[in-house]
Amino acid sequence: MIATEIGAVCFGIVVGWVTYRTLRRREGAAALSDIATVLGAVGGATVTTLFDDKAVFGLYAIGLAVGFFGYLLIGLFIHGSEHVGRWMGD
Secondary structure, three states: HHHHHHHHHHHHHHHHHHHHHHHHHOOOOOOOHHHHHHHHHHHHHHHHHOOOOOHHHHHHHHHHHHHHHHHHHHHHHHHHHHHHHHHHHO
8 A cells, every 4th residue: 555655645746746837837828738748647547546456556656756757867867957957947
């Protein structure tokens, strides 16, 4: 069960960050295409409820967080903080 709790926290962090960043970086009103990433992540979590094992959601969410933050860290390593700051909204 510990994977479910850790996964739920990781999932909340990733979805919250992506949503906030998407809405903050828009000049005008946010379009559906801007929220598609969040909808995809939530939809993926919803699909995990089709399985009887509750740990599947936790593992999905942990994988989502690892991929999300891993992409950021690899971008920092390859391009440096100045370049990554530009595509993060600085």
